[in-house]
Amino acid sequence: MRIEVDESRCFAVGNCALIAPAVFDQRDEDGTVTLLDATPPEREHEPVRAATLRCPASAIALHENETRAHDE
Amino acid sequence: MTDSTAIPIGGRAAGCPFAPVPELYEAQKDEELRRVTVPSPLLGDFDAVVVTRYEDVKSVLADDQLRMGGSMPYQAGNLLSYDGPEHSRLRRMLTGSFTTKRARELRPQIEGVVESALDTVAQAGQGADLVKHFCTPIPTLVICELLGVPYADREDFQHRTAVALDFNTSREVQMRQAAEMEAYMAGLVARHRESPGDNVLGRVVRDFGGELTDSELAGIGNMLLIAGHETIASTLSAAIALLLGHPDQLAVVRDDPSATDGAVEELLRYCAPAAILPRQAAGDICVRDQKIKEDERVVASVLAANRDLGAADQDLDNLDVRRPVQRHLTFGFGPHQCLGQQLARMELRVALPALFTRFPTLRPAVPLDELDYRTNALVFGVNALPVTW
Ligand code: HEM
Numbered sequence: 001m002r003i004e005v006d007e008s009r010c011f012a013v014g015n016c017a018l019i020a021p022a023v024f025d026q027r028d029e030d031g032t033v034t035l036l037d038a039t040p041p042e043r044e045h046e047p048v049r050a051a052t053l054r055c056p057a058s059a060i061a062l063h064e065n066e067t068r069a070h071d072e
Numbered sequence: 073m074t075d076s077t078a079i080p081i082g083g084r085a086a087g088c089p090f091a092p093v094p095e096l097y098e099a100q101k102d103e104e105l106r107r108v109t110v111p112s113p114l115l116g117d118f119d120a121v122v123v124t125r126y127e128d129v130k131s132v133l134a135d136d137q138l139r140m141g142g143s144m145p146y147q148a149g150n151l152l153s154y155d156g157p158e159h160s161r162l163r164r165m166l167t168g169s170f171t172t173k174r175a176r177e178l179r180p181q182i183e184g185v186v187e188s189a190l191d192t193v194a195q196a197g198q199g200a201d202l203v204k205h206f207c208t209p210i211p212t213l214v215i216c217e218l219l220g221v222p223y224a225d226r227e228d229f230q231h232r233t234a235v236a237l238d239f240n241t242s243r244e245v246q247m248r249q250a251a252e253m254e255a256y257m258a259g260l261v262a263r264h265r266e267s268p269g270d271n272v273l274g275r276v277v278r279d280f281g282g283e284l285t286d287s288e289l290a291g292i293g294n295m296l297l298i299a300g301h302e303t304i305a306s307t308l309s310a311a312i313a314l315l316l317g318h319p320d321q322l323a324v325v326r327d328d329p330s331a332t333d334g335a336v337e338e339l340l341r342y343c344a345p346a347a348i349l350p351r352q353a354a355g356d357i358c359v360r361d362q363k364i365k366e367d368e369r370v371v372a373s374v375l376a377a378n379r380d381l382g383a384a385d386q387d388l389d390n391l392d393v394r395r396p397v398q399r400h401l402t403f404g405f406g407p408h409q410c411l412g413q414q415l416a417r418m419e420l421r422v423a424l425p426a427l428f429t430r431f432p433t434l435r436p437a438v439p440l441d442e443l444d445y446r447t448n449a450l451v452f453g454v455n456a457l458p459v460t461w
């Protein structure tokens with residue numbers, strides 16, 4: 001699973017950080033989502049899916065079948 | 073097409089103040105969205121599209137063509153009075169103060185506030201009214217922390233809040249108290265302008281004071297008071313009344329700290345204190361394949377959506393504090409989704425177990441079915457909750 005967040009859409013409510021704190025956090029200044037782990041381990045996948053569904057801004061995109069952001 | 077019969081859309085079923093009226097369930101089953109007359113003491117009767125399914129409520133509340141419209145009186149600084157870029161500009165100034173981390177940092181203060189409320193309950197003795205001594209003081213004092221109300225002013229502040237938000241006092245008394253509260257907020261803002269405190273209002277003054285007028289800042293203070301007071305007081309009173317009627321579930325909240333977070337989520341889902349969210353379409357929008365036209369009013373029923381069986385394979389009409397956490401719309405959805413929700417969760421997570429731990433034999437002092445529920449107010453709750461232990 002690979003996660004992308006769109007900071008410009010984020011409403012900074014923090015549901016993601018509440019549900020999957022190992023993967024999402026919020027910037028101190030304005031609460032915008034920050035991604036702690038773009039390719040989280042298996043045990044985080046369920047919480048990440050729940051966080052994605054509960055995000056009021058549709059700011060979280062999941063790519064279930066990818067594991068790495070770039071091939072470099 | 074407008075239904076000839078009006079649906080009391082915020083309405084709660086006869087016999088169970090927590091359940092929606094049957095008409096809402098019927099509307100939920102219809103494929104076609106209903107247009108009905110909504111009786112509203114505040115706005116006068118109006119015609120509106122009623123949205124009751126979980127997915128539909130989410131989709132309309134997230135639609136940027138749906139505006140607050142004239143559903144609330146305009147108030148400078150109040151986020152609920154703004155839409156679009158003006159709304160996000162103002163909201164951005166506040167989000168940093170309401171993160172999950174900030175809510176965690178406020179925990180010790182909240183614990184202190186809850187302890188002091190529990191002492192007042194104990195002092196009031198057998199028959200104490202929890203609404204007066206517990207559910208109301210907690211949010212008031214938490215807001216004092218957010219606004220930086222000095223300790224010396226807090227008793228006055230509590231009194232003014234109680235009167236200004238009391239539905240039983242006369243309109244004149246309420247207006248006078250609201251005016252006094254506004255004057256008090258203006259004074260607080262002036263003080264923060266001189267030396268910004270380390271709290272929500274102080275931070276806004278420090279970081280954005282140059283971009284905001286005094287009346288916008290006072291409006292922010294007032295908004296936090298109004299949005300964060302009645303909602304918490306109501307959720308606490310409704311949740312306690314509910315648990316007193318389900319002693320086995322009360323025992324879970326009292327005895328199992330690992331169950332607290334899930335229980336609070338279930339209580340939020342079930343109580344849905346802000347039962348309806350009114351909007352107006354700024355352009356044509358679509359819900360599934362159905363059109364809502366520009367200028368039409370829309371009312372989203374949080375109460376019905378939170379029990380939408382389409383959302384899960386569970387029996388959502390029953391309270392079950394142990395069930396796997398269900399999604400709910402108690403804090404709304406989309407750009408106006410409750411700014412204070414992480415703080416709200418923290419207040420409930422601290423307050424409920426603390427109450428049942430301090431008074432392990434807590435029970436109602438009147439039969440539960442005689443409690444006076446505020447079923448028609450904008451925010452649902454219990455007017456008085458006398459208890460013994
Ligand atoms: C259990 C308690 C609470 C409930 C059920 C609740 C519910 C809601 C709901 C449903 C909305 C959205 C209204 C709409 O979309 O029309 C909202 C907005 C808001 N809430 Fe809460 N709330 C609670 C506690 C709080 C607290 C503690 C605070 C802060 C001290 C707060 C501050 C706000 C603010 C500022 C807004 C306006 C956000 C905006 O328009 O962008 N709320 N709340």
Ligand code: SF4
Nearest residue numbers: 010011013014016055
């Ligand atoms: S849940 Fe969505 S809107 Fe809220 S902080 Fe996370 S990404 Fe942003």
